[in-house]
């Protein structure tokens with residue numbers, strides 16, 4: 672059986688970009704793959720520096736995975752910081768990683784481009800992420816397109832280690848980019864917490880309606896026919912709608928006398944309805960943080976056994992004890 676692994680950084684309640692780009696495709700693999708899905712709390716340290724907030728975000732993400740259908744009996748489900756083996760693999764492998772590879776990392780380059788003093792966290796970010804992946808002998812990593820480069824770095828690192836220490840020392844992972852590679856946000860840019868353009872996955876009611884109505888659209892008049900493909904409203908709509916609903920919206924937009932306001936209202940109705948069951952489960956799960964911690968602790972125990980087995984193999988191959 673092949674292994675699918677992915678992680679979410681706990682900086683907020685996941686938004687529909689996280690859901691469509693990673694969570695939903697990852698959960699779809701859980702029937703046919705061995706799965707390991709985790710909460711990358713150390714990765715959050717580059718932005719979250721409030722311990723209580725960080726713990727809260729860990730619970731947000733844990734409750735999200737479970738509300739969306741993750742079964743912790745089937746999937747290794749854990750918190751990154753509960754698996755310290757990640758740091759041994761990440762640090763130990765530093766001896767064979769060229770710094771140039773790290774300097775090309777997108778997170779590091781973003782920080783430089785924004786004129787921020789790039790902290791070592793964003794420099795080591797891809798190395799840590801590679802260790803997350805390689806430690807579990809991961810074959811595929813379901814992610815959005817924004818994380819592709821990081822997985823490619825992990826691939827390069829694994830290949831390099833295998834070249835030096837023999838094939839099979841590490842499994843070479845592949846990014847798995849699904850049908851929603853880069854979900855657009857309210858302003859049409861990539862949906863991203865840092866851009867303030869998100870639709871949080873579990874928003875509902877008036878707030879959700881307001882968010883949907885604020886999506887930026889074309890300036891066609893009510894009468895004019897409108898394109899569907901490539902527009903934010905349609906691209907989000909189609910991810911949740913049935914084929915018949917997708918065709919109906921396309922047709923209405925093409926026919927004219929159907930305004931963007933109507934399309935946005937249709938999107939709101941669809942999101943309200945299709946996410947309602949998960950939203951209810953989220954609220955219930957999120958109100959029991961101690962139970963979430965128990966689930967994660969049980970997952971961590973199992974995750975560490977797997978991690979230790981990989982490390983033992985790698986240590987033997989490279990000649991350390």
Ligand code: TYM
Nearest residue numbers: 677678679680688689692693711814815818852853854862
């Ligand atoms: P993070 O927390 O930023 O994002 C979580 C997942 O959501 C995807 N995503 C999107 N997909 C489509 N459209 C969007 N607008 C969108 N925004 C976000 C991301 O691609 C990602 O798959 N570094 C990672 C966490 C991580 C990880 C790992 C992932 C740490 N170690 C090992 C995979 C494997 C991150 O910060 O993702």
